[in-house]
Amino acid sequence: MSCAHVRDLYSPYLEGELDADDRAQFEAHVNLCEPCSERLGDLESAMGAIADLPRHPVPRSFAEDVLAKVAADTPGAAESARPFPWVAVGRWAAGVLLGITLCLAGIQLFMEVGPDPDVALVERQRTERQLQAIQGALEKLESSRREQQAEFRVDQEKARETLRALGESHKQLEGRIAENANALDRSSREREALLEQRIDDLAKMLVADRRSNDAEIDSLKREIIIAISERGMRDAEPTVAKSEATTEQEADAELAEGEGLTRPPGLGLAVEYYWEDDHLVWQQDKTHPQYISTLFTIYDSAGAEASDRALWELDKLFAKATAHLGPESEENSLIKRWFGTEIDAEPVDPKLVERERVEVYRKFWIEELRTEPEAESGSEEESGDAGTDA
């Protein structure tokens, strides 16, 4: 058994918990090993010293303090837990016991001494003095008891007043807290209402702005369309006047200048159909399916004057589109048949020729636009629409 192992067993050994073998080994080691023996002895005496550490009596005020705290902790028990009866009664009882003991001792002394009058007188006087001293001590005890009782009552009253004051301040605080809470609640409700009102106002303003903007945009659109239409009409008017009053040479010259310079009649109305999303499409390509389709639409649905102008434009476009086919072509022979030698001449039979012309134009443009490479898919339908609408 090593010293370290033995040191581990000090406590079990001192507690008497080692079995016989371990105890024998332990004691054999300790008997031979002086340091271990010394340390074991020290530990044993230290353990004894712990047991002998001084114990102090608590002061008398301890119990009074505890009882006062308990009474304060349980207000209903204050009366029965007041400390003074026990302490004071104990002191008073001790005094009475002491007095009785001394009296008995005096009487016994008197009896033992016998009836010697001098001795008896001396003893009696001594006993009387002792009794007076005891009475004085008892009176002191009684007065101190009364003082303590009075002090206790004063303290009790003070404590009650403090409690009452605390209760009142507590109520006041609660009231103030409730008032503050109400005020907070009110102000938060008012703020919420104000915020909601402002949000509503802003929303209304936004809606009104949006509406006025939309209305403004609509009116601008209308103004633009009207302006363009008026412009188209204005551009067309001289042309119409010219067409009515011009000579054949002037009409030829005009045709020779190209189609871009003079607007077709009724184009101002046709422009409205080109309005897409937010921009205006001004179609300058006069062989564009939409343009041709518009001309047919104008011809079919507009008034007589616009229809005449559309037909006039269709005549010109047809002549221009078929010019490259040569004078022997079917189209040019048709033109000759309709108008004689010159395209802008008065038709031979206006009513018959007009219906035939328009039918020929429809078929021509349907075929022509179908072969247009850039209008493979849409032109056919649009041209067809133009035809069917008519």
Next chain:
Amino acid sequence: MARALRKSSPEGASPDTSNGPSDGDCLVGIAMGDHACFNELLSRYQDRVVNLINRLVGDWNMALDLGQEVFLRIHRRASTFRPEGNARSWILAVAVNVGRDYLRSRRQRILYLDRVEGMPTLDTGRAGPATPPEILEREELRQRVHEVLQDLPEFHRTMLVLRDFEGLSYLEMGEIFSCEVGTVKSRLHRARKQFEELFNRKRMGGTA
């Protein structure tokens, strides 16, 4: 070479209950609002509780304050005592808990303050009449033991104070710490081993 550490049975250190209700009856009475029972228990245990806490915290004035807290807790929590339980263990457990709560709240070394000036002492030492050098030697030993106890970790100090100062049995300590007797033994042996090492170191340092 038979040695016996226990100088008296644990019961020998218990308050006198021969002339009144038992501690358990007192606790039951307190729970039912009987203030006489509380006064009885207070008179029985006030010295013991305050001295126990004094050994745990090393400060007599603080022990007085904490002792009041102990009895206040006893008054409040008497209803949690089970009549079939050990009343003394229950009361001392309250005292130990109050002392440990205080030490945990103030994790600082408690200065040694054993004897307050002017305070009456009640020497319960079992030694007979001693010559002055013996008294001096005994006081030195007490002083050193007390210092070593205060240097120990709080849990080890509690174990040694309950066992050696209070003279509690393993069973009672197990009730206080809510653990088995075997656990109490092993903890006590560890505490005592550490105490012995510190004590030996201090002795060597003192003699060097």
